[in-house]
Amino acid sequence: xxxxxxxxxxxxxxxxxxxxxxxxxxxxxxxxxxxxxxxxxxxxxxxxxxxxxxxxxxxxxxxxxxxxxxxxxxxxxxxxxxxxxxxxxxxxxxxxxxxxxxxxxxxxxxxxxxxxxxxxxxxxxxxxxxxxxxxxxxxxxxxxxxxxxxxxxxxxxxxxxxxxxxxxxxxxxxxxxxxxxxxxxxxxxxxxxxx
Numbered sequence: 743x744x745x746x747x748x749x750x751x752x753x754x755x756x757x758x759x760x761x762x763x764x765x766x767x768x769x770x771x772x773x774x775x776x777x778x779x780x781x782x783x784x785x786x787x788x789x790x791x792x793x794x795x796x797x798x799x800x801x802x803x804x805x806x807x808x809x810x811x812x813x814x815x816x817x818x819x820x821x822x823x824x825x826x827x828x829x830x831x832x833x834x835x836x837x838x839x840x841x842x843x844x845x846x847x848x849x850x851x852x853x854x855x856x857x858x859x860x861x862x863x864x865x866x867x868x869x870x871x872x873x874x875x876x877x878x879x880x881x882x883x884x885x886x887x888x889x890x891x892x893x894x895x896x897x898x899x900x901x902x903x904x905x906x907x908x909x910x911x912x913x914x915x916x917x918x919x920x921x922x923x924x925x926x927x928x929x930x931x932x933x934x935x936x937x
Contacts, residue, residue, distance in 0.1 A: 743781045759858045768860040775914040787936040817841040819872035825905030833887035839875040854881035858918040868918035904932040
């Protein structure tokens with residue numbers, strides 16, 4: 743936890759990456775990821791949300807969270823958000839992403855978040871993780887909704903954005919995605935996350 747980035751600078755993210763490399767870990771498992779999330783101030787998603795999403799989306803049906811190890815199966819991430827932007831507008835919606843599918847990036851690198859190369863599966867593109875893609879898309883949605891003509895979207899304006907995001911993921915987040923969740927919290931400090 744002490745090596746989690748304290749800000750979104752390349753130096754802080756590199757320090758976390760070095761720590762993960764020294765630990766030789768890609769994934770902390772379900773319990774370890776939950777402990778990390780709680781340490782980052784990310785709460786548990788409400789049971790009503792989990793039940794509703796599972797009933798509406800077959801990817802999240804019975805047994806989706808039973809895998810407590812890395813696997814070759816597709817990981818899915820779903821989120822609902824309700825946010826008041828710094829400009830006074832509101833943005834509500836939902837997002838769905840599947841690992842491995844490059845939705846929305848095209849040939850463009852992620853703008854908001856930085857993935858971390860993991861030591862065991864070093865050749866896996868972590869920008870294609872379901873939760874990374876979802877968080878990057880959510881950052882874009884919040885930034886677009888917060889944009890005011892002629893004004894930059896600096897930290898002060900992002901701090902004025904308030905709201906909540908509830909996420910459901912079909913597996914335990916890898917160490918890179920835990921870092922992406924941390925980066926999201928740093929970028930949008932008054933938008934609560936529940937996973």
